[in-house]
Amino acid sequence: MSLRPTLEFLLYQWLQAETLQQRPRFADHSRETFDAVLGTCERIAREKYAPFNRTVDTQEPHFDGEKVILPACTHDAQKAYAESGMLSAAQDYDIGGMQLPYTVEAAANSFFGLASVSIGSGLLTVGNANLLMAHGTELQKQVFALNEFSGRFSGTMCLSEPQAGSSLSDIATRAVPDGADYASDPLGPRYRLKGNKMWISAGEHELTENIIHLVLAKIPGPDGKLVPGTKGISLFIVPKKLVDTEGKLTGVRNDVALAGLNHKLGWRGTTNTLLNFGEGKYPVGGEAGAVGYLVGQPGKGLACMFHMMNEARIGVGMAATMLGLAGYYASLDYAKNRPQGRPVQGPKDGAAAVVKDAEKPPVRIIEHADVKRMLLAQKAYGEGALALNLYCARLVDEMHTGDAAAADEARLLLEVLTPIAKSWPSEWCLEANSLAIQVHGGYGYTRDFAVEQYWRDNRLNMIHEGTHGIQAMDLLGRKVLMENGRGLTLLAGRINATVQRALQVPRLAAQANALAGALQQVGAATKAAWATGQPAEALANAVPYMQAFGHTVLAWVWLDVALATLGQDEATAQPASQGRLGAAQYFFHYELPKIGAWLQVVSQRDPTCADFPEEAF
């Protein structure tokens, strides 16, 4: 069992990734170049990541008073990843990139998530640099972004603050102009920042020569006060060590200090920090305040940052997915090799009693129906989530390289699908990991097997980059409404197209009808939720709405994958094809019917929770 054949099926048979080479940007590519990238990443992940997944869990980052210490394997993995060129895989040839489609980049990066999700594959660094490529000045790109793509520097995103959490409108980090000449700094208008940033991943380490923080902060108005809400937020580049216009370190440490490491339940390969900006520990020119360079326009920082956050959300979805698949593969392997118990047999004398023949040797546990159920659920969750995330990646390529109409459609579909791509794997691939533990029985509860770590690592994904609740508010409160509901209409169009094709295939017709019914239910629930136009009523059950929406999207993905499977000549006789058709069937029989319970409270704008008095808890 390996990931590669599944990836290749999804990329080439389902998403037709090879057709991307018809586009000028990807003209030099072919299946051969794509496969070469996949092969390289698969090998690096196998050699430099997989053997050390437990090491990074047990050798948690620690601060020795001067430096954050990480195990040697993390340094090695980081180096190998940077040397592979994957940090700049999607960039233009003229800055050293490969002009690789994002679809293939995402597929290739999946090997690292599978092997060791928390060592990190440069997701934040690439997102940080991509943001600068989109919103930075020429010099900001050269000095910061290009050095991130090369692996010389790494990047962070600094949004949350201890007192504000997910509520960005309440951030209190202040940025004031740094001297009279502040506006004329070649690296961008120069400010001094003061404030605290919480939950900063990779916020402090010695893996790279420098760390480039992208920091949200507010520039006080003439009265010295911060503008309430998100509209006062600006974005700054705050390097850990100051650099000159050629990107060389000046030898001056910026005023960014580690205030503490967070000790986490899992995901321990990545340092997570509380950083103090401008507290005066490392004064620059004798003065407290972290030096930062404005990116884009003042007050437009959040819009720039969202550029990065959407990629980060797809990245989180992919990470959750790969943990789900890692647990699936581990428990499948265990189930194939562990002998225990005997299957139930028919009654011996017509009595409806369960009989087992103790004279026979035990069977391997994969022969038990309930173990198969737990494996098939994991397969349906993990491979379904992988398909969804690759579909979203394909939309990113369409948005960047499709014609105007297709690009606009892709943009809008991505708006609607991003909350699902992030939330659905976070919830259901976590459930998959719990099932992987269950397949192992008591052994799965010990640290001698990998599955308990997958489960712990995966619990993060419903929290970071916007919690489940925030994704749900985004979906029902914003995405399905935006542009007069055009995003939802577009998605419904794609789902209906799949339904129509599947209705022509006898063995998929029942699933097609079930999906059509589910889509109708989701549409009706969306209308009912907003029937009174009151956000407090509509959004009280936003999470159950997102759960039902997500299950419907996944049913669509599985039906479309089933169609692609049947489209292959002679394919249905192959085990892999039987596997995909069986997983699709599992999803339609066991999972999709769950949407009824979730949508009921949405449709009725059920006030049970919202109206529950605090003192009654």
Add this chain to the structure above:
Amino acid sequence: MSLRPTLEFLLYQWLQAETLQQRPRFADHSRETFDAVLGTCERIAREKYAPFNRTVDTQEPHFDGEKVILPACTHDAQKAYAESGMLSAAQDYDIGGMQLPYTVEAAANSFFGLASVSIGSGLLTVGNANLLMAHGTELQKQVFALNEFSGRFSGTMCLSEPQAGSSLSDIATRAVPDGADYASDPLGPRYRLKGNKMWISAGEHELTENIIHLVLAKIPGPDGKLVPGTKGISLFIVPKKLVDTEGKLTGVRNDVALAGLNHKLGWRGTTNTLLNFGEGKYPVGGEAGAVGYLVGQPGKGLACMFHMMNEARIGVGMAATMLGLAGYYASLDYAKNRPQGRPVQGPKDGAAAVVKDAEKPPVRIIEHADVKRMLLAQKAYGEGALALNLYCARLVDEMHTGDAAAADEARLLLEVLTPIAKSWPSEWCLEANSLAIQVHGGYGYTRDFAVEQYWRDNRLNMIHEGTHGIQAMDLLGRKVLMENGRGLTLLAGRINATVQRALQVPRLAAQANALAGALQQVGAATKAAWATGQPAEALANAVPYMQAFGHTVLAWVWLDVALATLGQDEATAQPASQGRLGAAQYFFHYELPKIGAWLQVVSQRDPTCADFPEEAF
């Protein structure tokens, strides 16, 4: 927020525990004596357990080459618990017991599970001693059971073996008569045991003077072979240190050796071991083989052990429940004190857009509807599970002290409800713990807060004392069929009685109808599952069946609790009453509708999983 008022409501208003004093065995008891026991346990748990819950997680048991080392707090907690008299609370006065009803004992013990589930409250020791009281000889009771009740000795149950796991029919531990006079040992027929036992909780430690292992093993036939299946299994008392007929240590160590400690994901306050019996490390009289004394008849060991396993299963359900409530209380406290974000408001100009007023200060997160949803779910899971477990405890009292007909009914109802009392809290209070993490956001993912430990600790409960899959097979393959389905009929009768009463109460009528419908669906699914009489078909979806069965039972429990709440004069105006009615409403609106999806595959005897070919995974 504290557990005490909830316990008192369930005990006195709902289960009418005070009426037990009308029975001769409990004639000296009253609400005052019950409350005194609750108060003592609440205090010991607060002083000796709660402060050390993180300590036992971080200071895992370790073996120094000679002894298993546990932190001092574990010794202190164990001592305080033994001194409280709770180990013998249920026993007769003449052996030093309190003749406390099991209902009150279970309620009192819940404080320890809430404070620190894995330090242990003597569950195994009491179960072990209870088994000997039921099946042992007079001397076995005196020498072993009474010293366990006093806290001088502790007990284990040794069932699993590394190669057999849950499949007891495959155990390979052998017991052979020990010398010519083996049958005349005053402590019971004396055997020598050889074999390995896995997953033995509290299998090695220095907390007590001695450890009394109850061990399942097979006595070879005349041909030297073991009888296949469970019918060849006998039960033995195997003390860690040999004792004389007065229970004094003889100074001779028995041949039971620690082969290894299991390093677990959670539940680290309890040592979990692999034990080697009779490998010759501690030869007795120069000979390898652990000395064991037969309990009951040869070949009847499993029946004796099941006496202990049913209590253990209710104990597991209660442990899972208390972890669920611990997370609920912790996240409720956090939500009441953490300011973050603002509730959504109505649209400003009729546009269906979400507006928040950033000028206003942030609210505490308990004011957000989705946080309330997550808290209410935890309350419904945790308090519902507590009610179910106390209901089962009340059935145990009925079985022991009711008239013959009532006792028989109670026995049969317990048979049907035990798999639910064990599995339902294990699944849903684990989900509650995940929600408790989610309420905390990023903080919940750190080890600075308690909730991540609750979640890890609780993951064990779906595994030990019979996995989820085994409980489901027991329920659908045995319990609903036994005595021609009389157990299921009895349960349906009780559920219908609640429905009839609730139909008379206007505000509960809709819930009553929903419960009646659910019961009908479960009954129909039970019949459909067995329609072909083929266990392999019926049991392929045993877990979804158990999930639906469990949710139906919990809906019944909540409706009955709601009736008791409304039965109190003026009670509905009180916050606690509003809370119970709201939690019941939550359960009926958000949870009970889930059964449709689970029962669909059961009713159709869906073969998707069972028929899935191994090579297609």
